[in-house]
Structure formats: C-alpha cells, structure tokens
Amino acid sequence: xxxxxxxxxxxxxxxxxxxxxxxxxxxxxxxxxxxxxxxxxxxxxxxxxxxxxxxxxxxxxxxxxxxxxxxxxxxxxxxxxxxxxxxxxxxxxxxxxxxxxxxxxxxxxxxxxxxxxxxxxxxxxxxxxxxxxxxxxxxxxxxxxxxxxxxxxxxxxxxxxxxxxxxxxxxxxxxxxxxxxxxxxxxxxxxxxxxxxxxxxxxxxxxxxxxxxxxxxxxxxxxxxxxxxxxxxxxxxxxxxxxxxxxxxxxxxxxxxxxxxxxxxxxxxxxxxxxxxxxxxxxxxxxxxxxxxxxxxxxxxxxxxxxxxxxxxxxxxxxxxxxxxxxxxxxxxxxxxxxxxxxxxxxxxxxxxxxxxxxxxxxxxxxxxxxxxxxxxxxxxxxxxxxxxxxxxxxxxxxx
Amino acid sequence: xxxxxxxxxxxxxxxxxxxxxxxxxxxxxxxxxxxxxxxxxxxxxxxxxxxxxxxxxxxxxxxxxxxxxxxxxxxxxxxxxxxxxxxxxxxxxxxxxxxxxxxxxxxxxxxxxxxxxxxxxxxxxxxxxxxxxxxxxxxxxxxxxxxxxxxxxxxxxxxxxxxxxxxxxxxxxxxxxxxxxxxxxxxxxxxxxxxxxxxxxxxxxxxxxxxxxxxxxxxxxxxxxxxxxxxxxxxxxxxxxxxxxxxxxxxxxxxxxxxxxxxxxxxxxxxxxxxxxxxxxxxxxxxx
Numbered sequence: 001x002x003x004x005x006x007x008x009x010x011x012x013x014x015x016x017x018x019x020x021x022x023x024x025x026x027x028x029x030x031x032x033x034x035x036x037x038x039x040x041x042x043x044x045x046x047x048x049x050x051x052x053x054x055x056x057x058x059x060x061x062x063x064x065x066x067x068x069x070x071x072x073x074x075x076x077x078x079x080x081x082x083x084x085x086x087x088x089x090x091x092x093x094x095x096x097x098x099x100x101x102x103x104x105x106x107x108x109x110x111x112x113x114x115x116x117x118x119x120x121x122x123x124x125x126x127x128x129x130x131x132x133x134x135x136x137x138x139x140x141x142x143x144x145x146x147x148x149x150x151x152x153x154x155x156x157x158x159x160x161x162x163x164x165x166x167x168x169x170x171x172x173x174x175x176x177x178x179x180x181x182x183x184x185x186x187x188x189x190x191x192x193x194x195x196x197x198x199x200x201x202x203x204x205x206x207x208x209x210x211x212x213x214x215x216x217x218x219x220x221x222x223x224x225x226x227x228x229x230x231x232x233x234x235x236x237x238x239x240x241x242x243x244x245x246x247x248x249x250x251x252x253x254x255x256x257x258x259x260x261x262x263x264x265x266x267x268x269x270x271x272x273x274x275x276x277x278x279x280x281x282x283x284x285x286x287x288x289x290x291x292x293x294x295x296x297x298x299x300x301x302x303x304x305x306x307x308x309x310x311x312x313x314x315x316x317x318x319x320x321x322x323x324x325x326x327x328x329x330x331x332x333x334x335x336x337x338x339x340x341x342x343x344x345x346x347x348x349x350x351x352x353x354x355x356x357x358x359x360x361x362x363x364x365x366x367x368x369x370x371x372x373x374x375x376x377x378x379x380x381x382x383x384x385x386x387x388x389x390x391x392x393x394x395x396x397x398x399x400x
Numbered sequence: 401x402x403x404x405x406x407x408x409x410x411x412x413x414x415x416x417x418x419x420x421x422x423x424x425x426x427x428x429x430x431x432x433x434x435x436x437x438x439x440x441x442x443x444x445x446x447x448x449x450x451x452x453x454x455x456x457x458x459x460x461x462x463x464x465x466x467x468x469x470x471x472x473x474x475x476x477x478x479x480x481x482x483x484x485x486x487x488x489x490x491x492x493x494x495x496x497x498x499x500x501x502x503x504x505x506x507x508x509x510x511x512x513x514x515x516x517x518x519x520x521x522x523x524x525x526x527x528x529x530x531x532x533x534x535x536x537x538x539x540x541x542x543x544x545x546x547x548x549x550x551x552x553x554x555x556x557x558x559x560x561x562x563x564x565x566x567x568x569x570x571x572x573x574x575x576x577x578x579x580x581x582x583x584x585x586x587x588x589x590x591x592x593x594x595x596x597x598x599x600x601x602x603x604x605x606x607x608x609x610x611x612x613x614x615x616x617x618x619x620x621x622x623x624x625x626x627x628x629x630x631x632x633x634x635x636x637x638x639x640x641x642x643x644x645x646x647x648x649x650x651x652x653x654x655x656x657x658x659x660x661x662x663x664x665x666x667x668x669x670x671x672x673x674x675x676x677x678x679x680x681x682x683x684x685x686x687x688x
Contacts, residue, residue, distance in 0.1 A: 016514070032580055034614070045507075049510065049612075050515045050516055050517070144415070209660045210657055213661075215619075215622075218411060221404070241516070241517060253536045268516045269516070273520070274492055274519035
C-alpha cells in the first residue's frame with residue numbers, strides 16, 4: 001500500500017513539475033530576461049469599452065511585437081514587457097482600486113484612466129505610490145503644477161477645438177455653431193471648452209446647453225430642436241465612437257445640411273456601418289495617423305493588431321503612443337525604471353524619432369502652453385474628414 | 401409640436417416592445433430578469449451578423465434573432481431558474497441569478513462581438529418630409545412592425561391555448577397547476593417568449609440605433625422604468641409605460657432644452673412622486 005502511495009506521490013510531483021516547466025516555457029519572460037511591467041487602468045467594459053479596449057490592445061500588440069524582437073534594452077539589461085490591465089468600469093472607486101493594484105505589483109508607469117473623474121480619483125494614489133500615469137482626460141489641474149505625475153496621452157479638445165473652428169471659419173465660411181454633449185463630466189467640460197473657443201473666434205453660438213443621456217439610442221428627439229436652429233456647424237462635444245454615427249444619422253435625416261465635427265477620435269468602420277454616406281464630410285481629430293502620413297512601422301502595427309484582434313480600431317492611431325513614450329524615455333534614462341523622479345527629469349530634454357509617421361514629427365513631451373510644464377506627450381494633431389469609409393487628412397497641427 | 405409627438409410615438413412603440421418581454425417573465429415567474437437588456441443586445445448582434453455581415457434578408461435575420469433568444473431563454477429557465485426556484489423560497493435567489501446571467505451575457509457578447517458599435521444597412525431608404533413633420537421611412541416601418549408585434553403578442557396571449565395557460569399561471573400558479581396546466585412547460589415557454597421579444601426588438605432596432613456590447617444594462621434600466629410606470633406583470637401596463645416614457649422623453653427634450661439636461665431628472669422625480677401615490681403603477685395589482 002505504501003509503495004502505491006509513494007508511486008502516486010512521485011507521479012503527482014512529476015505532473016506538477018511538468019506543468020510548472022511548461023508554464024515557464026510558455027511565459028515570454030524567461031528567467032534570463034527581466035520583466036518590465038506596464039500597467040493599464042481604464043474602462044474595458046460597458047458603453048465606453050471601446051476607449052479602454054483600444055488602449056489595451058494597442059499596448060498588448062506593441063508589447064508582443066517588442067518581445068518577439070527579443071525585448072527592449074534599457075541600460076545594460078534587456079526587458080520583456082508585460083502589460084498588467086485593470087478594468088475600472090468607468091467607476092472612480094474602481095480606478096483607485098486599480099491604481100492600488102498597480103502599486104502592489106511594483107508598477108511605476110500606468111496608462112489610463114480614460115475619463116476625467118477616474119483620472120482625478122487616482123491622483124492621490126499615484127502621487128503616494130510613485131506612479132506616473134497617462135490619462136486620456138483633459139482637466140488642466142491634473143497636468144499643471146503642483147500636480148506632476150500625470151501626463152496627458154492625447155491632444156486635448158481645448159487644444160484642437162480652436163484650430164478646427166478657425167479652419168472651418170476661414171475655409172468653409174462657418175459663422176454659427178451649436179453644441180450637443182452627453183450629460184457626463186468629460187463631454188460637458190469639452191463642450192464648455194469648445195463654446196469658449198468658438199466665442200473667442202467670434203462665432204455665433206446658437207445652442208450651448210443641449211445634452212443627452214449617454215445611453216440614448218435614438219437621437220432624433222435630442223436633435224430635433226437643434227436642427228431647427230440651422231447652425232453652420234454642429235459640434236458633437238466629447239462624443240463616444242458608439243454615439244457619433246447615431247447622432248450624425250439623426251441630424252442628417254432631420255434635414256440638417258451644415259457641417260458636423262467632433263474633437264474626439266472616431267472609428268471609420270463604425271461610422272460607415274452606423275451612418276453610411278450620411279457620415280461623409282464629418283470632421284474629427286482622427287487619431288495621430290492617416291494613410292498619408294503613417295510610416296511602414298505604423299502599417300505593420302495595424303497589420304499585427306488586425307491579425308491579433310480581427311479588426312483594427314482607428315483610436316489606436318493615438319493609443320499606440322503611450323507605451324512607446326514610456327519605453328523610449330526609460331531607454332533614455334535607465335535609472336527611471338524604478339525612480340519616477342528620474343523620469344520627470346528626463347521629460348524636460350527627451351526627444352526621439354517618431355517611428356509611427358513618415359517624417360516631420362518627433363517624440364517629445366509638450367504642454368508648456370496649456371499646463372505650464374511638460375506633461376503631455378506630443379502626437380500629431382491630425383484633423384480628418386470622413387469620406388466613403390475612410391478618413392482623409394484635412395490638416396495636421398501640433399501642440400506646443 | 402407635431403414632430404415632438406411623432407418622435408414620442410415611435411419611441412414609445414420601441415419602448416413598449418422592449419418592456420413586454422420583461423413584464424411577461426415577471427408575471428409568469430416573479431423573476432426580475434436583469435438580463436433583459438443583454439438579451440436585446442444579443443438579438444441585435446444576431447441580426448447584425450445575419451443581415452449585416454452575411455447579407456441574408458432582414459426577415460431571415462429577425463427570425464434568427466427570435467429563435468436564438470427563444471432558445472437562450474428556454475435554456476436559462478430550464479437549467480438555471482427552474483432549479484433555483486425549486487430549491488429556494490427566497491426571491492433574492494432569482495434576483496441574484498438574473499444579475500449573474502446579465503453579467504455572463506455581457507461578458508460573452510463582449511468576447512464574441514467585440515467592443516465596437518455595430519450597425520446595418522437601412523431596411524428602407526428615404527425620409528418623409530412635410531411642413532410639420534420629418535420622419536425617416538425606416539422609423540415608420542419599425543414603428544408599424546413594433547405595433548404589429550405588440551398586437552400579435554396580445555392576441556396570442558388572449559386567444560391561444562398556451563397564452564391562456566400562461567395567463568392562468570400568472571394569476572395563480574398553484575390553482576393553474578391544480579387545473580392541469582403543465583407549470584414547467586409553460587414557464588419555459590413564457591421565459592422563451594419573453595427572451596424572444598427582447599431578441600426581436602434588438603434585431604428590429606439595430607437597423608436604426610445599431611448595437612454595442614455595453615448597452616444591455618441601460619436598456620434593462622429603461623425597461624424597468626416602463627414596467628414600474630405601467631405596473632409590474634401587466635402586459636397593458638408595459639405598453640402604456642413604454643408610450644408614456646417615450647412621450648415624456650420627446651416632450652421633455654424639446655420643452656426643457658433651455659434648462660440643460662434635466663429631462664431625465666424631471667422624469668425620475670415625476671416617477672418617484674407617481675409611485676409614492678400609486679406604488680403599483682398604472683395597472684399593477686397590490687398582490688403582484
């Protein structure tokens with residue numbers, strides 16, 4: 001009997017060892033390499049899932065690609081990148097829990113959160129636990145002194161809106177503008193910023209208080225009174241990609257003939273499926289890459305992303321940048337790998353070639369004008385116009 | 401004002417159809433189906449796949465949505481709710497189970513269909529334009545189909561043998577059983593029918609509003625509101641609740657627009673006041 005038990009134990013031990021060894025073999029970070037964990041805290045479920053999912057998928061695609069090439073060399077060491085994700089469900093309380101989790105895992109660089117209240121909520125945790133985070137939300141207080149741990153991961157609407165309205169005023173004869181926004185903190189603050197920018201340009205703001213619930217499915221009742229005002233430009237402030245085609249379609253079906261724009265990144269396939277030809281002419285800040293300016297590396301990124309996840313998301317044109325900035329800044333100053341003060345020092349002088357565009361743009365930290373310190377990553381501000389299933393570049397700007 | 405009324409009417413027709421399935425399941429089984437919105441979403445995605453991706457006729461896609469959701473509903477009832485109802489006397493058990501099925505469907509839908517908003521080609525092109533009213537033809541078609549489905553459902557419940565059996569079950573489960581009604585069979589049929597309605601309306605509305613994996617929860621909440629207005633478990637109440645909510649939204653968004661987004665605030669306050677005066681809704685009975 002004892003012999004049988006012993007045999008069973010040996011077999012169990014052998015099986016456990018085999019499982020452990022195979023797990024080790026399957027792990028991209030083998031014992032020979034160090035692991036650089038980069039976190040993500042943001043929304044990957046619910047109505048705004050597209051925002052965070054495009055972040056996670058961009059990070060995962062790029063990390064897999066870099067790991068496949070042997071990892072990234074930072075100082076004397078080579079690191080495999082591991083992406084650690086946390087779905088905050090667009091809930092600030094969960095965002096805090098997510099940031100706590102990142103701290104427990106010893107992570108110093110986190111991408112996200114995706115919305116204003118989440119980004120504001122995690123600030124104390126990030127500052128207490130020495131985490132640099134890259135929110136996709138716009139409150140200036142997060143990026144202005146005395147705050148110093150947040151770095152804006154995209155172009156803010158108060159940076160893009162004046163450029164867009166000015167262009168439309170000068171080139172398309174826009175004189176009057178109406179705003180409509182979801183009744184949530186991000187779209188409302190973006191609307192207020194847009195209204196201020198429009199007034200500063202001397203545009204006639206004919207509607208500035210129309211809002212909708214973010215879960216609205218049919219926007220005809222929302223847009224009926226606005227369309228009656230016949231503005232030259234209808235601005236969909238902070239509109240989520242899921243809602244943009246529905247709003248455009250309702251406005252056009254109600255007979256609206258003017259221009260429609262948004263300062264948030266959109267997805268061409270979503271617009272095509274949801275609004276078809278009615279979306280033609282829609283202007284948005286179309287991610288940081290259009291076919292005209294993207295590099296072969298960006299093309300390959302899109303191919304890899306599409307192969308991995310079945311379909312590309314145009315929002316990832318912008319979302320691909322955060323991880324690149326983190327890795328390249330750490331390469332520039334290896335001491336920053338576990339010392340965010342070193343990272344902050346490097347921000348001041350960092351610059352590197354931008355691998356995602358053909359030419360004329362480099363990776364650097366900006367934000368002096370908007371925040372009084374460099375707390376924004378520089379991505380090309382590509383204003384696009386949707387035409388028959390794809391975005392065409394209207395003009396390219398840059399944030400200083 | 402004519403435009404506002406038309407907007408309210410077709411919104412109401414859509415809402416009424418959404419609420420019907422929810423109230424049916426509640427009346428038959430005393431189960432608050434938190435997964436109703438997710439079933440709507442699944443129906444939308446089935447239509448998206450069959451009509452939008454595979455290019456089959458819209459009617460086929462709608463049929464596929466109805467059948468898929470009927471099967472899902474029947475399986476949920478047989479494998480999940482029936483055993484729990486049999487073993488547990490506490491109503492919270494089925495509520496928790498319903499919430500769990502909602503999360504399950506949310507996760508499965510996100511995994512299978514992705515995070516993006518999806519849409520399909522319009523079933524009818526063109527817009528009706530007059531001096532007073534602008535309405536796209538596809539909304540007219542969807543509104544008419546929704547009203548047709550509501551009428552068909554009511555006739556089925558009123559005059560068919562299974563409909564009578566389900567109504568008997570809703571009135572008194574024990575008495576119905578004593579009269580020879582096969583409780584298990586008709587409970588399953590009722591759950592399947594409720595889920596099928598959710599799938600049908602999801603498939604129908606994907607042509608106007610599209611669908612995405614995250615809207616299940618908000619749809620359920622809206623359906624609960626309609627049921628609360630009309631009275632839980634009463635078919636006529638769900639229909640009335642749907643039309644009232646649709647009209648309140650349409651009028652509120654037009655009349656109150658100058659004051660910002662207070663339409664839903666006003667609706668919720670009105671609902672609270674209404675329920676404090678009439679806690680069983682318009683047509684609900686005090687005994688459930």
